[in-house]
Amino acid sequence: MERTIAYVALFAALIAALGFMPRIDLVxxxxxxxxxxxxxxxxTVLGARRGALAVLVFxxxxxxxxxxxxxxxxxWTVLYTPRIGYVIGFPVAAYVTGWLTERLTGLPLGAxxxxxxxxGGMMALYAIGIPVAAYMNEFTLQETAMGALxxxxxxxxxxxxxxxxxxxxxxxxxxAVLSRxx
Amino acid sequence: MLTPTSxxxxxxxxxxxxxKLALVAGLGMVIGALSHVALLAMALxxxxxxxxxxxxxEAARLPLRLRPLWPFILVIGGWHILRGTPDVxxxxxxxxxxxxxxxxxxxxxxxxxxxLATFSTLFRPFERxxxxxxxxxxALAMAVRFIPVLSQRAADLALAWRARSARNPRHRxxxxxxxxxxxxxxxxxxALRARSASV
Numbered sequence: 001m002e003r004t005i006a007y008v009a010l011f012a013a014l015i016a017a018l019g020f021m022p023r024i025d026l027v028x029x030x031x032x033x034x035x036x037x038x039x040x041x042x043x044t045v046l047g048a049r050r051g052a053l054a055v056l057v058f059x060x061x062x063x064x065x066x067x068x069x070x071x072x073x074x075x076w077t078v079l080y081t082p083r084i085g086y087v088i089g090f091p092v093a094a095y096v097t098g099w100l101t102e103r104l105t106g107l108p109l110g111a112x113x114x115x116x117x118x119x120g121g122m123m124a125l126y127a128i129g130i131p132v133a134a135y136m137n138e139f140t141l142q143e144t145a146m147g148a149l150x151x152x153x154x155x156x157x158x159x160x161x162x163x164x165x166x167x168x169x170x171x172x173x174x175x176a177v178l179s180r181x182x
Numbered sequence: 183m184l185t186p187t188s189x190x191x192x193x194x195x196x197x198x199x200x201x202k203l204a205l206v207a208g209l210g211m212v213i214g215a216l217s218h219v220a221l222l223a224m225a226l227x228x229x230x231x232x233x234x235x236x237x238x239x240e241a242a243r244l245p246l247r248l249r250p251l252w253p254f255i256l257v258i259g260g261w262h263i264l265r266g267t268p269d270v271x272x273x274x275x276x277x278x279x280x281x282x283x284x285x286x287x288x289x290x291x292x293x294x295x296x297x298l299a300t301f302s303t304l305f306r307p308f309e310r311x312x313x314x315x316x317x318x319x320x321a322l323a324m325a326v327r328f329i330p331v332l333s334q335r336a337a338d339l340a341l342a343w344r345a346r347s348a349r350n351p352r353h354r355x356x357x358x359x360x361x362x363x364x365x366x367x368x369x370x371x372x373a374l375r376a377r378s379a380s381v
Binding site: 001002003005006007008009010011012013014016017018020021034037041045053057058060061063064065066068071072073074076077079080081082136137138139143147161164165168169172173176 | 286
């Protein structure tokens with residue numbers, strides 16, 4: 001139990017710290033932030049339940065007004081913006097990512113984690129984020145989905161990175177990658 | 183560094199956090215139901231006026247605080263103009279500005295620990311349903327404690343990289359940063375175990 005609390009708290013802090021890291025400009029001036037990479041990693045390393053809890057603690061912190069979302073926003077400042085859907089989707093994304101990582105046991109961990117990140121950190125996240133953003137902006141679903149295409153390349157890179165990092169962590173600290181140990 | 187609370191004492195600072203939270207939530211529901219642009223513009227002006235008791239300086243700083251919303255305003259406004267629904271776009275933008283302004287006022291005048299206490303009280307009834315409120319509060323407090331630690335670790339790793347290479351580190355700092363989070367978690371778990379059996 002102590003282990004769960006500590007890992008959940010530290011990963012919430014890691015997601016916040018990743019949000020402070022400078023944005024990387026990928027192709028065509030679309031900035032990618034590392035925050036959603038942190039959400040994917042919470043799932044691939046901690047597994048479904050603990051990963052989702054870590055992201056929920058992060059959402060709790062921004063609900064308390066801490067400016068931890070990338071760009072210095074908190075839950076209240078994104079409440080009526082298109083970003084809110086993605087923030088709501090974060091815990092679900094981590095859960096699905098962890099769930100898939102726990103089950104894709106036939107693959108090497110790195111590959112499983114990358115695939116799980118695509119399934120959870122991208123597909124599940126978009127499934128919640130796009131309809132909410134469409135509703136908030138009063139755009140149609142198609143219009144919003146077209147806009148979300150801009151994030152696709154960056155998110156694919158992040159999913160790949162999540163797979164790579166998870167594989168390396170498992171080699172360095174086998175017992176700490178909870179998605180595969182418990 | 184983290185908390186946005188204003189050092190200036192204002193009448194709102196003495197209001198209970200729960201009351202302010204309820205007011206902001208209520209405002210959110212009201213403007214969610216409004217779609218008339220003139221009414222929304224009036225609501226925005228009213229929210230701005232409520233900044234005056236905190237001080238003219240804060241009221242004057244509000245447009246500055248709303249500046250990060252520009253990209254959203256451009257995209258939402260631009261697209262709604264293109265598809266011929268500028269008034270809908272204006273309403274969406276106004277709602278966004280109102281909520282950010284109201285939330286800014288709430289956070290300027292409410293301390294982090296007061297908000298945390300209010301949230302704990304709000305969730306207390308769920309304790310009977312098995313929600314571990316105490317443990318969640320502990321995890322929240324620990325996360326707050328470790329955010330500066332991990333941010334500093336990220337900065338140190340970047341510095342160490344730059345001292346050795348002219349190239350951009352790109353993704354190569356991610357594994358060491360995640361690794362230090364894992365190690366820190368393991369040490370904290372041990373410390374928690376050593377201090378209490380009841381968590």
